[in-house]
Amino acid sequence: MLPYLLRRLLGAVPLLIAVLTLTFIALRLVPGDPLDRLADNPRATPAMIQRERLRLGLDRPLPVQYLRFLKAYATGDLGTSFSGRRPVAQMIAEALPVTLLIGGLALIVELSVGIALGLLGALNRGRPLDTALGVGTLAVHAMPSFWLALMLILLLAIRLPLFPPSHLHAIGAENWSAGRRLLDLGWHLILPVAVLGLGSAAATARLVRTSLLEQLGQDYLRTARAKGLSERQAVVRHGLRNALLPVVTLIGLSVPAVVSGAVIVETIFSLPGMGRLAVTALFARDYPVVLATTAVAGATVVLGNLLADIGYALVDPRIRLTGRR
Amino acid sequence: MRLLPPALIAATLVALPLVGCKKPAGDPRGRPVVLALSSDPDHLNEYLDDAIPTADVLYRVMLHLMEEQPDYAAGPPVFKPQLASSWTYSADSLQITFHLRDDIYWSDGAKTSAYDVAFSHDAAIDPAVGWSGSDTKRFITAVVPVDSFTVRYSYSRAYPYQLMDANDGLVLPAHYWSKVPRDAWSADTTFDARPICNGSYRVEQWARGQQIILTRNERAPADLQPAIGRAVFRIIPDGVNRLNQLRSGEVDAVEGVPFKDVPTLKADDKLTIVSFPYFGTESIAWNNESPIFRDVRVRQAMALAIDRQQLIDAALSGFGIPAVAPMPKGIWTYDSSLVAERNRVDTVRAGQLLDQAGWRQGPDGGLRRKDGKPLEFMLTTSSTSTDRIQATEMMQQMLRRIGASAKPEPVELQTLRAKLRSGDFSAAVIGLRNATQPTLAPAFSAANIGAQNYSRYRGTDVARLDSLAASERNLARARPAFLDLQRRIMADEPMTFLYQRLRVNGYNHELQNVQMNSLSFCWNLNRWSWTE
Numbered sequence: 052m053l054p055y056l057l058r059r060l061l062g063a064v065p066l067l068i069a070v071l072t073l074t075f076i077a078l079r080l081v082p083g084d085p086l087d088r089l090a091d092n093p094r095a096t097p098a099m100i101q102r103e104r105l106r107l108g109l110d111r112p113l114p115v116q117y118l119r120f121l122k123a124y125a126t127g128d129l130g131t132s133f134s135g136r137r138p139v140a141q142m143i144a145e146a147l148p149v150t151l152l153i154g155g156l157a158l159i160v161e162l163s164v165g166i167a168l169g170l171l172g173a174l175n176r177g178r179p180l181d182t183a184l185g186v187g188t189l190a191v192h193a194m195p196s197f198w199l200a201l202m203l204i205l206l207l208a209i210r211l212p213l214f215p216p217s218h219l220h221a222i223g224a225e226n227w228s229a230g231r232r233l234l235d236l237g238w239h240l241i242l243p244v245a246v247l248g249l250g251s252a253a254a255t256a257r258l259v260r261t262s263l264l265e266q267l268g269q270d271y272l273r274t275a276r277a278k279g280l281s282e283r284q285a286v287v288r289h290g291l292r293n294a295l296l297p298v299v300t301l302i303g304l305s306v307p308a309v310v311s312g313a314v315i316v317e318t319i320f321s322l323p324g325m326g327r328l329a330v331t332a333l334f335a336r337d338y339p340v341v342l343a344t345t346a347v348a349g350a351t352v353v354l355g356n357l358l359a360d361i362g363y364a365l366v367d368p369r370i371r372l373t374g375r376r
Numbered sequence: 377m378r379l380l381p382p383a384l385i386a387a388t389l390v391a392l393p394l395v396g397c398k399k400p401a402g403d404p405r406g407r408p409v410v411l412a413l414s415s416d417p418d419h420l421n422e423y424l425d426d427a428i429p430t431a432d433v434l435y436r437v438m439l440h441l442m443e444e445q446p447d448y449a450a451g452p453p454v455f456k457p458q459l460a461s462s463w464t465y466s467a468d469s470l471q472i473t474f475h476l477r478d479d480i481y482w483s484d485g486a487k488t489s490a491y492d493v494a495f496s497h498d499a500a501i502d503p504a505v506g507w508s509g510s511d512t513k514r515f516i517t518a519v520v521p522v523d524s525f526t527v528r529y530s531y532s533r534a535y536p537y538q539l540m541d542a543n544d545g546l547v548l549p550a551h552y553w554s555k556v557p558r559d560a561w562s563a564d565t566t567f568d569a570r571p572i573c574n575g576s577y578r579v580e581q582w583a584r585g586q587q588i589i590l591t592r593n594e595r596a597p598a599d600l601q602p603a604i605g606r607a608v609f610r611i612i613p614d615g616v617n618r619l620n621q622l623r624s625g626e627v628d629a630v631e632g633v634p635f636k637d638v639p640t641l642k643a644d645d646k647l648t649i650v651s652f653p654y655f656g657t658e659s660i661a662w663n664n665e666s667p668i669f670r671d672v673r674v675r676q677a678m679a680l681a682i683d684r685q686q687l688i689d690a691a692l693s694g695f696g697i698p699a700v701a702p703m704p705k706g707i708w709t710y711d712s713s714l715v716a717e718r719n720r721v722d723t724v725r726a727g728q729l730l731d732q733a734g735w736r737q738g739p740d741g742g743l744r745r746k747d748g749k750p751l752e753f754m755l756t757t758s759s760t761s762t763d764r765i766q767a768t769e770m771m772q773q774m775l776r777r778i779g780a781s782a783k784p785e786p787v788e789l790q791t792l793r794a795k796l797r798s799g800d801f802s803a804a805v806i807g808l809r810n811a812t813q814p815t816l817a818p819a820f821s822a823a824n825i826g827a828q829n830y831s832r833y834r835g836t837d838v839a840r841l842d843s844l845a846a847s848e849r850n851l852a853r854a855r856p857a858f859l860d861l862q863r864r865i866m867a868d869e870p871m872t873f874l875y876q877r878l879r880v881n882g883y884n885h886e887l888q889n890v891q892m893n894s895l896s897f898c899w900n901l902n903r904w905s906w907t908e
Contacts, residue, residue: 081790081791082790082791082794082795083788083790083791083793083794084790084793084794084797087790087793087794087797089508090793090796090797090827090828091809092426092508092509092809093809093810093811093818094426094508094509094511094512094544094811095508095509095511096511096818097823097824097827097828098511099508099510099511100827102503102506102510103506103508106503106504106506131562131563132418134418135418135419135425136418136419136424136425136506136562137418137419137562137563138562138563141565145584145585146585149585201616201617204617204620205620208620208624209620209623209624212624216617216620216621216624216626217610217612217614217617217621218586218587218610219583219586220583220586222408222410222587222608222610225580225581225583225589318613318614319614319616319617320617321585321586321610321611321612321613321614321617322585323416323584323585323586323611327585327613334788334789334790335790336790
């Protein structure tokens, strides 16, 4: 498996360079200029703006800027943010853990709730519970995340103050013990993780239900039942495992979203993650930050696909990761 | 694998809220005040980051030479002692000597001295630092420490805003920043982690993107000590959530309340709502180089068709004041007689002007035409401002009455800026931030076409006249000079000024001595206190 993984990772390098090159070109093609942010500043004179242009190297020809960018990336230098004037690597290092935490927990919610509900629906096909689950999951899936987030805040944080409306910690938490801070963090993450996880869980539940229903009529399940396994054992041990193959694909597609962040949820809940970083940078035409967040997103797409391939092999032993046809 | 029993999950959910609380009640340091910020600073160094939220925080923890008072209506602002206890002008006014207090300590124990002041000026004008306000120092030729607590500023000319230009930019701790190469300042992370402060507060903790906690600076002299020992700036980017948290008591002060929410907040007896004119003007920039608007009569006709009060009442829920000239209300160069003179709707006169310009209406009314071409154009604006879009749509109707078709074109903010810079637009509804130091050159000087002269106006010798007015030390002569220049420009109608927004802020009614103004919503934070 190791040579396969190495080959896949090496193959990703030209792909990432291509993605970054296209992003570099696209950023220069869209209207706007990184120094336009100074246009609203009554103290910034045209002379000052020109000095800033020289300092940032934006006066250089595009091919020169591109080569400098590639050279910097080759040495691991992600550059300095034009608007924030901070090392981009530092900004990513601050935003990524927040996004991974929220996105990772949301993925766990998505899978656990989604698979459980899908299983329940399939096992109760045609019964009122199945209908209720179908309507419920459809309704949750159809809700825009910003609306769901604002409603949850209004109901569960403002009207009925059970959960905090924003942030990762309460005011004063900096003086608390590590254990209490951890609990406080968990308390703060419940609403954003619920918003992110439940919407996706609804989609997963519908996928699992459909996939499992296909499996329930298969011969191998009939054989399993004939061997004396209970219905529950047959479905959970054999049927569910096969039904999860499409879910593995879904996980592969979800990994980039986990890392790229969810800008709406991050903004509403005041969480400084990758989504907010990327979108803010894009609106400010902060080229170094946009390129770095694109690089991270591109790398996770590759990683997500790789994880999905490994997941296929784990779920279905007939699939081998040789990379040969 | 055994799963957690539902009862345990339920118990955890019930217990979790108990670990935190809205505010640390019983905090031995007293009840903190919590202020909402829409965005986080990037640096705690004004020369690297001079965004408004950054200044809101930094000006509480670091000192200027003087404290600028938010009164611009009578003349240049008054300054009160802060780091400098007094200052004297030389006979020719080309030098100002500041006498500093000798009891101001940095939070690491060093004294704030004249060397810090001179060092900060040097950094302010260094291109390697790249401070956006560096050109405010262009008339300052030297800043020299006379002794540890005396510093002398020399100027190339005498003008009314010498104090303001000296005061712009905070005083930095030279003993820290002199050890960091100037071109590496932005990469420095140590200062942001443990900032050295000399203001009423010091930074206790900065969790990026989350909150900045300020605590009383015990080294500050008694007269600078804050009444409230702790101030927490919570970063809340979402406007709806900011208001929700103000109403629920999670935060105590919020700036920029949307106008539509003001009646609800005013009805809440736990809140105090204040409003004041914002130093910014909404206007239409006519592209003076476009085929339609290169004719001054067309621009004048458009202006006469617009009902400013109707825009204010509908788009701003009444929270605005009509604007007809570049200088906003609240600045000493503002002239209320201009409003009475120019704030009028006269569609008949507008029609006559368009007729004279060759844009004639057919017998059926409808769109005017000239050389077979209809009088239609795009009215471009930013898609981020809902009230500006609403105003644009209303103006579409108003202009229709004089036979002009203006099609609203909301675009992304950066796209709008690119269009303005390149001249790729016919007319644009924009908001301009006004400097508190009056100047007309940036927006109207021909040299600034492609920069902040969005209307691409070339008439009147703006740069020279503006410079003359700005250098006049006698305000009784300077004011008429500025008024005359405004009249000359407005006669050409390169832009049509629409209105000045009001800024609406809200705060907890238990707070007292709160003074919010155009400089900052927490301008006098160190004097805020809780009612008993």
